[in-house]
Amino acid sequence: MENYTMEGRTYRYYGREAPLYPFGYGLSYTTFQYRDLVLSPPVLPVCANLSVSVVLENTGQRDGEEVVQLYLRWEQPSVPVPRWQLVAFRRVAVPAGRATKLSFEVLAAQRAVWTRHWQLEPGTFTLFAGGQQPGQRTRAPSEVLSARFSASGAARPLSEC
Numbered sequence: 001m002e003n004y005t006m007e008g009r010t011y012r013y014y015g016r017e018a019p020l021y022p023f024g025y026g027l028s029y030t031t032f033q034y035r036d037l038v039l040s041p042p043v044l045p046v047c048a049n050l051s052v053s054v055v056l057e058n059t060g061q062r063d064g065e066e067v068v069q070l071y072l073r074w075e076q077p078s079v080p081v082p083r084w085q086l087v088a089f090r091r092v093a094v095p096a097g098r099a100t101k102l103s104f105e106v107l108a109a110q111r112a113v114w115t116r117h118w119q120l121e122p123g124t125f126t127l128f129a130g131g132q133q134p135g136q137r138t139r140a141p142s143e144v145l146s147a148r149f150s151a152s153g154a155a156r157p158l159s160e161c
Contacts, residue, residue: 030060030096037129037145046120046153047161050106054129054145056092057099065093066131070104072111073134075124075148079113084134087127108161111151118158124150 036055044050058064070088074081088104111125112118128134130144 028060028064028066030058030062030064032064032066032094032131033057033059034130034143034145036101037127037147039127039147039149042147042149044149044151046122046151046156047108048151049108050127050149052088052104052106052127052129053101054104055099055101056094058094058096061096063093063095065091067091068102069128069130069132070106071128071134072106073126073128074111074113075126077113077123078121079115081113084128085110109158112158119155120151120158120161121155122151122153124148 034054034056036053038053040051040053041048052070054068056066056068058066068090069086071084072087073084087106087110090102090104092100092102094100106127108120109118112120126146126148128144128146132144134144134146136144
């Protein structure tokens with residue numbers, strides 16, 4: 001094997017074709033609603049971590065569990081990157097009719113790109129939070145919230161952060 005590219009070999013690099021069973025696939029006996037996605041700070045230094053919070057509400061009649069997933073998308077990367085990358089997930093039990101606020105931290109290293117070494121680059125990013133991948137087509141309704149943030153400063157090797 002001489003071609004080590006991941007294009008067309010993993011769901012992260014497929015073109016428009018969706019995987020048959022994406023991450024978090026499954027059915028639930030209840031429904032969930034996401035709201036109040038907050039990214040802090042919305043503009044951060046290139047080596048800084050991002051704090052994320054989102055509220056998950058069980059809007060159904062039964063207690064249930066949801067796999068909350070966070071995905072990152074680079075808006076204008078200097079090298080090929082996945083369409084989006086899973087950066088955090090958590091299975092959460094929420095009683096019927098109740099809501100819970102979840103907090104996550106997206107590490108600077110999760111924004112690094114490979115350019116002969118791991119490097120952090122300034123730019124604009126979109127973070128997605130929801131019970132499925134962005135753009136996933138499912139039979140059960142689920143929503144995905146999104147918010148943009150940016151990293152400022154000069155590009156730096158990850159090892160220098």
